[in-house]
Amino acid sequence: MFDFPPPQIFLQLSLNGALGGAMYGVAAVGLSLIFGTMRLIFLAQGAMIILAAYFVRALFQSFGIDPFLSLVIVVPVGLAAGWLIYQGLFRKAAVEEDRNISLLIAVGLMFLAENLMTVIWGGNTAGVVTSYTASGIHILGIRTSFTRTMGFLIALAGTGLVMLFLRKTLVGKAVRAASEDITAASLMGISPHRVNAIAFAVGIALAGAAGVAVATTFPFNPFAGFIFSLKALVALALGGIGSVAGALAGGIILGLIEAYVQFFVGGSWTNAVAYGVFLAVLMFKPEGLFGRPYKKA
Amino acid sequence: MANRLLEVSDLEVAYGDVRALWGVSIHVEAGSVVAIVGANGAGKTTLLRAISGLLPVRRGTIALGGASLAGPAPEAIARMGIAHVPEGRGLFRQMTVLENLELGAFQPKARANMRQALDKAYALFPRLKERAGQKAGSLSGGEQQMLAIARATMSDPKLLILDEPSIGLSPLVVQQMFSLIETLHRQGVTILLVEQNIHQALKIADYAFVLKTGEIAMQGTGAELIADPEIQKAYMGVLEL
Ligand SMILES: Nc1ncnc2c1ncn2[C@@H]1O[C@H](COP(=O)(O)OP(=O)(O)OP(=O)(O)O)[C@@H](O)[C@H]1O
Ligand SMILES: [Mg+2]
Numbered sequence: 432m433f434d435f436p437p438p439q440i441f442l443q444l445s446l447n448g449a450l451g452g453a454m455y456g457v458a459a460v461g462l463s464l465i466f467g468t469m470r471l472i473f474l475a476q477g478a479m480i481i482l483a484a485y486f487v488r489a490l491f492q493s494f495g496i497d498p499f500l501s502l503v504i505v506v507p508v509g510l511a512a513g514w515l516i517y518q519g520l521f522r523k524a525a526v527e528e529d530r531n532i533s534l535l536i537a538v539g540l541m542f543l544a545e546n547l548m549t550v551i552w553g554g555n556t557a558g559v560v561t562s563y564t565a566s567g568i569h570i571l572g573i574r575t576s577f578t579r580t581m582g583f584l585i586a587l588a589g590t591g592l593v594m595l596f597l598r599k600t601l602v603g604k605a606v607r608a609a610s611e612d613i614t615a616a617s618l619m620g621i622s623p624h625r626v627n628a629i630a631f632a633v634g635i636a637l638a639g640a641a642g643v644a645v646a647t648t649f650p651f652n653p654f655a656g657f658i659f660s661l662k663a664l665v666a667l668a669l670g671g672i673g674s675v676a677g678a679l680a681g682g683i684i685l686g687l688i689e690a691y692v693q694f695f696v697g698g699s700w701t702n703a704v705a706y707g708v709f710l711a712v713l714m715f716k717p718e719g720l721f722g723r724p725y726k727k728a
Numbered sequence: 729m730a731n732r733l734l735e736v737s738d739l740e741v742a743y744g745d746v747r748a749l750w751g752v753s754i755h756v757e758a759g760s761v762v763a764i765v766g767a768n769g770a771g772k773t774t775l776l777r778a779i780s781g782l783l784p785v786r787r788g789t790i791a792l793g794g795a796s797l798a799g800p801a802p803e804a805i806a807r808m809g810i811a812h813v814p815e816g817r818g819l820f821r822q823m824t825v826l827e828n829l830e831l832g833a834f835q836p837k838a839r840a841n842m843r844q845a846l847d848k849a850y851a852l853f854p855r856l857k858e859r860a861g862q863k864a865g866s867l868s869g870g871e872q873q874m875l876a877i878a879r880a881t882m883s884d885p886k887l888l889i890l891d892e893p894s895i896g897l898s899p900l901v902v903q904q905m906f907s908l909i910e911t912l913h914r915q916g917v918t919i920l921l922v923e924q925n926i927h928q929a930l931k932i933a934d935y936a937f938v939l940k941t942g943e944i945a946m947q948g949t950g951a952e953l954i955a956d957p958e959i960q961k962a963y964m965g966v967l968e969l
Contacts, residue, residue: 521737533810601831601839603835604823604827604830605831605834607820607823607827608820608823608831609820611820611821611822612820613781613928614814614818615814615818615819615820616820616831617782617801617802617803618780618782618802618803618806618811618812618814618818619803619806619831619832619834619835619879619883620803620806620807620834620835620883621803621831621834621919622801622803623803642834659816694959
């Protein structure tokens, strides 16, 4: 007879899934921003997260800077790097409105970053081990790690800040306006290059924050980013393209799906199910789980 | 010569190899309402889009108060003082009425006067104040058109360009629209108006141009063109309300 697992298991799986999924979520928020203004799927986002993780590790190992404290360095560096990446790599393709070229540049950037990381730090799996890496905390009688909980909080805070920026500041509103109708936005005096650069800056800063979370929780290697990008893409589809909160929620849902599949079906199935869900959503609910069907303006 | 705000000379614009404007010249005096009328496909929208930088100029010149508009990007032209309400209105439908209005004052110069501009817009369009927190896409057609015009006035533009503001509106709302344009005119706003509602447009226009397959076929004061038998025969027979 099938033994129904104890309810504790469900709580534990949900917590693990949500905490892990929030990482996909922040990555998806970055994708969503960049897709919004440029209609570009920035496939290098995962590689940027891993790059940030290595950067965090370097700061820790060389200068003894606490990984969580390094947020105050990584986020501003991410903002600047995102701005430069747009101006240096994507601006010209954006002028020519060539999305295929933009996508190829993103893929090129991803491979370049992966291989540079391999040259600099080697191809082996790396991690950041601090005094608190092994410490756990208890919530509602279930156990979770301190670093994972911190990662989750970073994801929530990052997404919350981005939402505040988009809703409360005029520049943020301009980014939303440009995502909705770039031509109309330009008639308001909003420069497409400005909003593209801002989207990249914020997107890469989020990758930086996610890098801190990844560095402290998971072992990583230079090539781990691509899978991350793919998972973020699934999260984006689940949450509905164009919704920042949806992207985070999509990531958490994906994390839950993976956790449950891994436990009840088997670890080898998690990726197959994730991409199956991806296709199913695109086919049957392309506006995302929370979105209303697109209305043509 | 009076105070020429906008001067378009010998303008040629093409979509790929297909030319849409063949040497068009128009001018707009500061403080006036100028109408551009003509049949579907005559090139009215093309002319407006070239002025606001959405289409490249193939030949000829466009100048606003002496500064060339042939070359700068649309956002730069907007900052030079042109507010263009495009065909289809170009509202940010997912954003609120208030956010749309705020974005109308995005340019640095206008941003400083956001508060006053908003009060002025609400005085002119009380309906928009009631609906400030609503999504623009949820407004009725007439309200959306009012919002598009109100948003364009937020930057206190030198020239307000309206592309068929009355399209798709009920006759009553069309009347409101035209009286609104007259109010703006009285407030000193310079307006370049494209209309399919030819009779109404000529009635409020100080000066008008008739565009026919990419060329200016006729021009004169609104009153002159209304009285012109050829215009009456060609354009106003069926469109008269
Ligand atoms: N994007 C485009 N690509 C190619 N040709 C175009 C495009 N837009 C307009 N045209 C052509 O240019 C000519 C002028 O079109 P335009 O839209 O300027 O006319 P219009 O006077 O505004 O007409 P309507 O009253 O229907 O709005 C037409 O022959 C049209 O078919
Ligand atoms: Mg038109």
